Amino acid sequence: MDHDEARVKLLDAAEELFYARGIQAVGMDAIRSGSGVSLKRLYQYFPAKGDLVEAYLRRRDERWRRSLVDYVEAHSPGDRVPAVFDWLRGWFSEDDFRGCAFINSFGELGEGAPGVARVAREHKDSVRGHLRAWAGSESLGDQIFALVEGATVIAGITGDPTAADTAKAAAQTLLRAASAG
Template identity: 80%
Template sequence: MDHDEARTKLLDAAEALFYARGIQAVGMDAIRAASGVSLKRLYQCFPAKGDLVEAYLRRRDERWRKSLAEYVETRPPDERVPAVFDWLRRWFSEDGFRGCGFINSFGELGDAAPGVVAVVREHKDLLRDYLRSLAGSAALGDQIFALVEGATVIAGITGDPAAADSSKTAAETLLRTAS
């Protein structure tokens, strides 16, 4: 197994385990066992658990934002902000949804993991910038961002995908009053 294949298997295992059980609850041996990668190769790919967590979050960020953008970009420009919440509802309805992996990671590790904090903040900055571009202004985009984050936290805690619907209604109201 080459380095890239091992890295992919490790990241697949880490994502599944970290998201389902939490970062601190999952040891490197569990990642090794789930991935089928030797412990020696694991540490060649990721010398420390923090390196693996950061790589997991970066890969999750890329895939998550790409999926959101692909969904939203299929809509006419005036329907793109509401489409964000339709996409969120679909995500909130997936089996195994446990809220935002970035918020979960930050809440679990906090300032004790500055590399993780940096990745989480980068993800949130990129999402906010994307929403600002959809909304057409920084102020409106920031309000939409707050609705997205709130809906995600509520859905993660309650298990109710309808949090996306409430936030979508609020976003549509903001859009109407902004025009």
């Protein structure tokens, strides 16, 4: 197994286990077992568990945002904000949906893991930036961001993907008010 393949296997196992069970509930031995990579090699790539958590979150951020952006930008500019909530509805409906990995990680580790906190903030700042661009203003984008985050938390806790529909209706109300203003 070459360097890249081992790293991918480690990150795949980490993502599956951390997202499903939580970071603190998963030890490095479980990552080793789930990846098929030796513990010695795991620690060569990720000397501390925090390094692995940060790498997992950075990779998840890249894939998650790319999927969202690709979906939303396939729509006309006037339909992009509502499309965000359609994309969220699909994500919330996935069998393995367990809420936001960034909120979950920060909730578990908080400021005690400054690298994880930094990655979570960077993710949220990037999402907010996209929403500001799609909404056409910082203020409206920030309001839409609050709806996205709220819907994600609600869906994560309740398991009900219709939280995206409720937030979409609220976003459409905000968009109408902004265009009438």
